[in-house]
Every structure is written in C-alpha cells, then in structure tokens.
Amino acid sequence: AQSVTQPDIHITVSEGASLELRCNYSYGATPYLFWYVQSPGQGLQLLLKYFSGDTLVQGIKGFEAEFKRSQSSFNLRKPSVHWSDAAEYFCAVATSGGSNYKLTFGKGTLLTVNP
Amino acid sequence: DAGITQSPRYKITETGRQVTLMCHQTWSHSYMFWYRQDLGHGLRLIYYSAAADITDKGEVPDGYVVSRSKTENFPLTLESATRSQTSVYFCASSVQGARNTEAFFGQGTRLTVV
Numbered sequence: 465a466q467s468v469t470q471p472d473i474h475i476t477v478s479e480g481a482s483l484e485l486r487c488n489y490s491y492g493a494t495p496y497l498f499w500y501v502q503s504p505g506q507g508l509q510l511l512l513k514y515f516s517g518d519t520l521v522q523g524i525k526g527f528e529a530e531f532k533r534s535q536s537s538f539n540l541r542k543p544s545v546h547w548s549d550a551a552e553y554f555c556a557v558a559t560s561g562g563s564n565y566k567l568t569f570g571k572g573t574l575l576t577v578n579p
Numbered sequence: 580d581a582g583i584t585q586s587p588r589y590k591i592t593e594t595g596r597q598v599t600l601m602c603h604q605t606w607s608h609s610y611m612f613w614y615r616q617d618l619g620h621g622l623r624l625i626y627y628s629a630a631a632d633i634t635d636k637g638e639v640p641d642g643y644v645v646s647r648s649k650t651e652n653f654p655l656t657l658e659s660a661t662r663s664q665t666s667v668y669f670c671a672s673s674v675q676g677a678r679n680t681e682a683f684f685g686q687g688t689r690l691t692v693v
Contacts, residue, residue: 470621498681507669507684508622554621566612566637567671567682571621 466491468555470570477545478578485540485573487555496558497538498567499529503551511553514538525549550577582606585670585685592660592692600655600688602670610673611653612682613637613645615666622669628653660692 467490477483489495496515500508512523519531529540538555555570583604592598602611609630614622624637626645634645642664644656653672657664667689671682 500684505687507686508671509684510681513681566624566627568624569614569622571619 466557466559466568468557468568468570470553470555470573472573473571474574474576476576476578479547480544483540483542483545483549483575485553485555485575487538487540487570488536489538489555489557490536491557491559495531495538497529497531498556498558499523499527499538499540500554500556500569501525501551502554502572508554511540545575545577547577547579550575583670583672583683583685585668585688588686588688590688590690592690594661594692595659598657598660598690600657600668600670600690602653602655602685604651604653604670604672604683606672606674606683607650608672608674608683609650610675610682611647612671612673613643613653613655614669614671615639616669616687617666625655625668657690660690662692664690665692666690 469488471486498513499511502508511527512521514521514531522528527542531538552572552574554572556567586601612627613625616622623639628634628647631650667687669687670685673680673682
C-alpha cells in the first residue's frame with residue numbers, strides 16, 4: 465500500500481533563511497505527488513504537483529520541489545522564507561486512477577518562522 | 580459563491596447523538612472525499628465517492644455513514660457520536676479520478692464530542 469513519510473514534525477527557521485521540508489513516499493507505480501499548505505484555521509491549498517517530465521517543479525509563493533526517484537523523495541524547498549510561510553505543510557501521493565483514486569497524506573510538518 | 584463549502588464550521592455534540600456534516604461543491608466535480616485531521620495523524624481518508632450513488636470506504640470508515648444522491652453534495656453522518664470522533668473534518672473534491680488532478684479542500688468543520 466502507498467504511504468508518505470514526513471520525517472520532521474516541526475521545523476523552525478529564521479526569516480530570510482532557506483528551507484527544505486522532507487518527504488519520502490512508498491508506491492509501486494509512477495508516483496503522482498503533491499505538496500499542500502495549511503494556514504491556521506484554514507483548509508489545504510495546493511502548492512505544487514509532480515506528474516512527469518522535469519523533476520524540478522515550481523509552485524506558488526516561491527516554492528519548488530524536486531522529485532528523486534532513486535531516493536523516493538519529493539522535498540519542498542524555498543530559498544528565502546517569509547514570516548507568512550509559517551503554516552503546516554503536507555506531502556501527498558495519489559494512487560491509481562478510476563474508482564480507486566484517492567490521496568494519501570503524510571502527517572505534516574509544522575513550520576515556525578522566527579523574526 | 581463558487582467553490583466547496585462545509586457546514587457547520589464548528590459543532591459541539593453529546594456522546595451518542597447523531598450529527599451530520601454537510602459538504603457542497605459548485606464545480607460539478609465527480610470525486611468527493613471526507614478526511615479527518617488529528618494531531619500526530621495528519622489527514623486520514625474516511626470515505627470517498629467517484630460519482631453520485633457511488634461511495635467507498637477509506638482508511639477509517641467505522642462509525643461514519645455517507646451518501647451522495649446529488650453530484651454537488653456529500654454529507655457525512657456520525658450515527659452515534661463518540662469522543663474519539665472529536666476532530667477537524669475536511670471535505671474535498673476533484674474533477675476526475677485521474678492521478679494528475681488536484682483535490683480542492685473546504686475550510687473544515689471542527690467537531691467536539693462531549
């Protein structure tokens with residue numbers, strides 16, 4: 465069965481510092497991968513997605529993620545963090561299409577940004 | 580307004596009571612989902628629906644019932660609420676069942692069972 469692991473429960477960075485959030489997946493077929501962000505009291509918003517092609521994908525708010533098949537990873541990065549990036553981040557993998565389509569999420573990484 | 584809306588946003592209920600959480604989407608997306616979010620567990624899928632009158636169990640379906648008589652609505656019912664069902668519930672929709680489509684989420688319903 466598919467699974468997603470986010471090894472870091474909580475990360476604290478200073479404003480302006482670079483950021484990398486880790487995500488490892490387990491899935492037998494070609495993975496379709498997503499990063500979502502959740503601000504306090506809000507729903508989830510899609511940051512970016514990977515389906516095929518270029519392994520470095522760009523998303524909204526200056527985020528990017530790199531797919532590494534050999535490492536089963538899809539890490540999220542941002543070169544310079546802003547205070548407004550403080551939120552919880554979820555990595556997800558989509559399973560097969562058809563009637564069995566669903567998203568499986570990691571447990572999330574909470575990002576705190578220090579001024 | 581277009582989008583996906585959940586109601587109520589907040590609900591307190593007593594153990595043993597039946598409660599229904601509503602989800603409505605205006606996009607005519609075929610797929611809809613219910614997740615619960617708990618500290619330390621992330622989001623776990625309760626039920627999902629591929630189309631009207633087609634539903635299937637997710638990872639944690641026990642104690643929940645869903646129906647989908649119309650494409651735009653996907654209510655979630657707790658038949659006899661328990662304290663362990665205290666959680667934040669998210670509804671989501673997706674245009675089709677292909678893996679290369681994103682899911683759009685509602686704002687969530689915070690349910691407390693006392």
